[in-house]
Amino acid sequence: MINYTVSEENYIKTIHRLQQYGTVTTNALAAELKSKPASITAMMKKLKAKKLLNYQPYYGFRLSAEGNKVALLIIRRHRLWEYFLAEKLQFSWDEVHEVAEHLEHVSSKKLIDKLDEFLGFPTADPHGDPIPDAQGKIKNIQKVCLTDLPLNKPATVCQVADQSPSILELLNHNQIKIGTRVEVKRKFDFDNSLEIKTKQTAPFTISEQLAKNIFLNYAE
Amino acid sequence: MINYTVSEENYIKTIHRLQQYGTVTTNALAAELKSKPASITAMMKKLKAKKLLNYQPYYGFRLSAEGNKVALLIIRRHRLWEYFLAEKLQFSWDEVHEVAEHLEHVSSKKLIDKLDEFLGFPTADPHGDPIPDAQGKIKNIQKVCLTDLPLNKPATVCQVADQSPSILELLNHNQIKIGTRVEVKRKFDFDNSLEIKTKQTAPFTISEQLAKNIFLNYAE
């Protein structure tokens, strides 16, 4: 794999994220990268010349197959470093992104594959986003109810079924919201209550009724 | 601490290394950085303007007190990453430098101080060079004979007293040369022989006579 500049890599990664919702426009990219439309056009010409991008002037852009491969590799580096920072260096989940934004541009393949191995081939970063493997493959993320989550497998809250003020009061009290990383430590047969844990809290117990309303992203 | 560009950091680090032998000249720096004298002059003006360098045109350069602080911090980052690569990711000692050359420019203080803690505050990198602490202090490196090295304290071979072909034959057989990292695992009172270990080998025994001829850099 050829090496790209930090600037090129940041453009590629951002296009990859935005193109999930369709073709990416000049202005949308400029807004996302806090840049100016004219700068975007210049870089798009460069990425097109390098065959990373399909793009007709005045119509939007999408990454080429090669461009997508590069994007997945950068995302892999970013998320492995985030996992490292959170798990090994005790960074909190809101501190990891900024540092990973720099570490992701160190492009040694051996470094990343050895780091992956050292970390035990994690499948999700501290925010619950999936980590591509060395081939750029991402494990399927599926939505599961908290009641069905296996023990000791952290997953990320992505949906709360009930929207009443009373459930929100309880979630708030337990410091659970969309994006919170949760792990089930124990299940009690008597009342189907669950002992769960988040990064921010010591283990605590919640009712089956509450658990039934919480859905999580879970990498198989 | 202000942030510097990758280019500025590489200049600062190289000046710091060269100025051990006196004032650094334009041509010496150009040779070391594989650059051209005119490029050096331009950067020297910039570093002087930033108060990192003492420099009179046509005479050599030395880092200012502030410049030395910056240099020590970059060296700290470089050597901690080398230690990480060797100890945690099983890189061999000749592979670590190239990757560390990139990682050293990620400048988060928290990252480096947490990494230091995670690694157990190591005092020397895989080549035996001392690692500055968070204040930029370097532990004194002293030369000790292998017979006086404490148990389980790795140190780097820096000198072999006897230079005869017979001792070199033996050193070669045991894969010991200048720069080899050696650790004493056991001492036997009967004949003062030592069980030692290197990165490349399983533990093996050497005679007192051989040990007396091997001197090592040792960080107290």
Next chain:
DNA sequence: TTATATTTTTAGTTTTACCTAAATTTTTAT
């Protein structure tokens, strides 16, 4: 369907970090 608004590209600058070639200063050798 034509006029207006929006989006995108082009043109022309700036900054950083390089380069080569020429000029200048310092060193060295007769």
Next chain:
DNA sequence: ATAAAAATTTAGGTAAAACTAAAAATATAA
């Protein structure tokens, strides 16, 4: 002490990646 050699700086230029302002193309709305 002066001339030749070596080292260093200056002058002028390139490439990448940003910017502003103006021009051109596309979309929308009367």
